[in-house]
Amino acid sequence: MAELLRLENVTAGYGDSIVLEDVSFNMQQGDSLALLGRNGVGKSTLLVTLMGLTRLHSGKVVWQGKDISKVASYQRAHAGLGWVPQERFMFPSLTVEEHLTVVARPGPWNIKKIYEIFPRLLERRSNMGNQLSGGEQQMVAIARALMTNPSLLLLDEPMEGLAPIIVQDLSRVIRRLISDEGLAVIVVEQHAKLALGMTSNAIVLERGRIVHQSDSASLMQDAETLSRLVAVAA
Template identity: 75%
Template sequence: MAELLRLDHVSAGYGDAVVLEDISLAMQEGDSLALLGRNGMGKTTLLVTLMGITRLHGGSLTWKGGDLAAVPTHQRAGRGLGWVPQERYMFPSLTVEEHLTAVARPGPWNVEKVYGAFPRLKERRRNMGNQLSGGEQQMLAIARALMVNPSLLLLDEPMEGLAPIIVQELTGVIRRLVQDSQMAVIVVEQHAKLALALTQQAIVLERGQIVHASSSQSLLDDPQTLTRLLTVA
């Protein structure tokens, strides 16, 4: 597999405030990464840095061999980055199907394939975005990102606040994406064991720095380390 993404000694934040410090990591095509850490440690900031929303204070971001920092924010989805933010950002004036077709780009994911992954969205395809339940909105947020046909899918707390049956359904979809696709995936998730069970690699952030990097399975098999890294002191 070719290298997809590389961060070398990246420091980034908001305005003059530095949140991420000296972050280095690399991902190949089809890789999956659990991004873990307690609240406020920089997980979301790392995702939005990839999307170009923060200020880069140092280091380099390389995407498919080119300088990602030079790519304007509004062009990054077109370059192959799919982002599912915590806020979901549904448009009340658009139907489910319009949410999907408005962002569609050529590739294997089209409306019918999305409906195959999320049958509930097909049932709701004529409903407006604000007429959906929280779980349905999360399905639509992920489906909309898939319609961009990304090379890398960024999932920020995809299970937050959802009923167990919806969590189970979304977990199945994400697992199939990781196992059956050439798409790379980064999962930010407070349910650490769930994120580790879905991914191949894991990193843990502490105060904006990487304090642990390993395979997901090895961290899952070491509950003492997992608890130490994620327990609030």
């Protein structure tokens, strides 16, 4: 498969503060990546760096063969980077359907397909953003990103604060996006084993640096490494 994304020795942060140091990895089309590590190691910063929302001190971000290191965030979204931030950013004055249609771009993902994978949103399509539960808001946030028809979906803590049954539902959707739809996905997730169970590859960050790279299945079986780097009990 063709290369989709490549980071070359990326050092980035906020203003003069450096959070990521010398980060390098690449993804092929259709790849899935679990981005793991303890709190505060730079996982979310890596996603917002991909979206162009941090200061790039050095290195290069290459997207589909083109250097986008100096490209504006909205242009990256138009180029196929879809971002689902932790905050979800619901608009109280918009209905569920308006949240989805206002960002729609041409491609296979349309409102009919969204309602197929998120039937709850079909039921709630006329509800306003502030009338939704946390789980429904997360569904809208993911669906809204899909309506931009991205080539790579960036998910920042998609399961945070959600009930177990909603976590199961969203996990099924993410697995479908990866296995059936062939969408490339990067998942930042505190529940390491959940993320590893959905993805093909894994990266662990520590103090802004990559300290481990492997396939997800191997890391899942490596209890010592999980415990040492991600604080997962054996």
